[in-house]
Amino acid sequence: MESEPVNVKEFQELAKQVLPKMYYDYYAGGAEDQYTLKQNVEAFQRITIRPRILVDVSRIDMSTTVLGHEISAPIMVAPTAMHQLAHSEGEVATARGAAACNTIMILSYNSTCTVEEVFKRRDISAQLVQRAEKSGFKAVVLTVDAPRLGRREADIKNKMVAPQLKNFEGLLSTAVNSNDGSGLEAYANETFDSSLCWEVIGWLRSITSLPILVKGVLTHEDARMAVEAGVDGIVVSNHGARQLDYSPATISVLEEVVHAVGGKVPVLFDGGIRRGTDVFKALALGAQAVLVGRPVVYGLAAKGEYGVRRVLEMLKDELELTMALSGCPRLQDITRRHVRTEQERLHSML
Numbered sequence: 486m487e488s489e490p491v492n493v494k495e496f497q498e499l500a501k502q503v504l505p506k507m508y509y510d511y512y513a514g515g516a517e518d519q520y521t522l523k524q525n526v527e528a529f530q531r532i533t534i535r536p537r538i539l540v541d542v543s544r545i546d547m548s549t550t551v552l553g554h555e556i557s558a559p560i561m562v563a564p565t566a567m568h569q570l571a572h573s574e575g576e577v578a579t580a581r582g583a584a585a586c587n588t589i590m591i592l593s594y595n596s597t598c599t600v601e602e603v604f605k606r607r608d609i610s611a612q613l614v615q616r617a618e619k620s621g622f623k624a625v626v627l628t629v630d631a632p633r634l635g636r637r638e639a640d641i642k643n644k645m646v647a648p649q650l651k652n653f654e655g656l657l658s659t660a661v662n663s664n665d666g667s668g669l670e671a672y673a674n675e676t677f678d679s680s681l682c683w684e685v686i687g688w689l690r691s692i693t694s695l696p697i698l699v700k701g702v703l704t705h706e707d708a709r710m711a712v713e714a715g716v717d718g719i720v721v722s723n724h725g726a727r728q729l730d731y732s733p734a735t736i737s738v739l740e741e742v743v744h745a746v747g748g749k750v751p752v753l754f755d756g757g758i759r760r761g762t763d764v765f766k767a768l769a770l771g772a773q774a775v776l777v778g779r780p781v782v783y784g785l786a787a788k789g790e791y792g793v794r795r796v797l798e799m800l801k802d803e804l805e806l807t808m809a810l811s812g813c814p815r816l817q818d819i820t821r822r823h824v825r826t827e828q829e830r831l832h833s834m835l
């Protein structure tokens with residue numbers, strides 16, 4: 486395929502062509518049977534849109550604010566690790582692509598340049614958070630679904646080699662021997678802190694004045710606990726189905742979390758966003774904005790900064806068209822009644 490990709494899925498094909506198998510498998514893969522990986526995408530396909538007609542949609546406004554920061558559309562970049570395995574310019578190119586679309590990028594501390602991995606060493610975590618704050622980052626996102634690394638069987642077979650992670654230079658050696666399987670697993674075993682619990686929110690508060698979001702909430706119970714712990718935002722996420730296989734498709738639990746949060750803090754969403762219609766569905770079910778993981782990395786692998794920009798633009802253009810065809814000129818016009826979930830469809834058959 487040499488023609489310009491016309492949708493995000495075609496970027497995945499391009500990325501597959503250009504990336505070494507070990508890296509493509511790392512980016513594309515999920516945990517174990519990859520049941521949740523498939524469901525994250527397929528659950529969107531079971532939700533239909535209920536379009537309204539004869540609404541003036543001659544001007545569509547997709548702009549919104551997240552924690553006070555204006556963005557051009559409710560589509561942001563999820564934190565994903567090690568972008569230099571995709572493209573030599575790594576996270577810098579991704580950040581430029583995101584900036585060109587006037588949106589927010591969440592940087593993984595596992596950039597070839599994280600936080601959750603180094604919580605075993607809170608002194609190091611504190612340094613990283615404070616460095617980020619100093620260099621102008623606007624929020625801290627704490628990933629809470631990785632007390633241990635999920636079992637990614639492709640990485641085990643490929644004996645995935647993890648590169649040195651630049652953020653830790655002078656702080657921690659991230660070089661591990663991967664002769665026995667996934668180098669990433671070995672790295673995670675050394676660094677992930679499986680004793681992390683709610684107390685960490687108070688500790689983070691004590692070391693930074695930035696807003697704190699928790700990423701990886703899938704139940705109403707934890708959503709309530711997060712609000713009680715004083716977080717500034719919640720990300721409904723299953724880590725792109727790379728951690729607990731048979732965890733639910735994220736879109737199937739978004740509404741449960743939104744209800745529990747009751748508007749007290751913003752709820753963001755990720756997992757399986759591949760089309761503008763997916764973004765529309767997540768917004769209708771109560772997300773303030775969505776994060777996009779793999780498609781951004783595929784865009785980066787295929788065409789660098791330009792590819793990242795194109796992926797974000799495609800999703801934005803598709804969302805704009807979806808809003809026009811559904812009778813929603815502004816984001817606040819997208820309501821719960823604009824979608825029909827599988828549960829509702831099954832219920833109507835009773």
Ligand SMILES: Cc1cc2nc3c(=O)[nH]c(=O)nc-3n(C[C@H](O)[C@H](O)[C@H](O)COP(=O)(O)O)c2cc1C
Pocket residue numbers: 511512513525563564565566593594595599628700722723724725726727755756757758776777778779780782
């Ligand atoms: C290659 C890759 C690396 C990731 N690295 C991180 C990470 O370092 N920290 C984190 O919180 N989430 C990480 N994630 C999860 C993403 O932030 C996000 O939750 C997920 O990719 C969303 O699903 P999607 O890929 O279907 O859009 C990673 C995901 C992928 C695919």
Ligand SMILES: CC(C)CC(=O)C(=O)O
Pocket residue numbers: 566595634669673724727
């Ligand atoms: C370096 C990692 C373990 C990054 C991560 O969270 C992932 O690969 O899903």
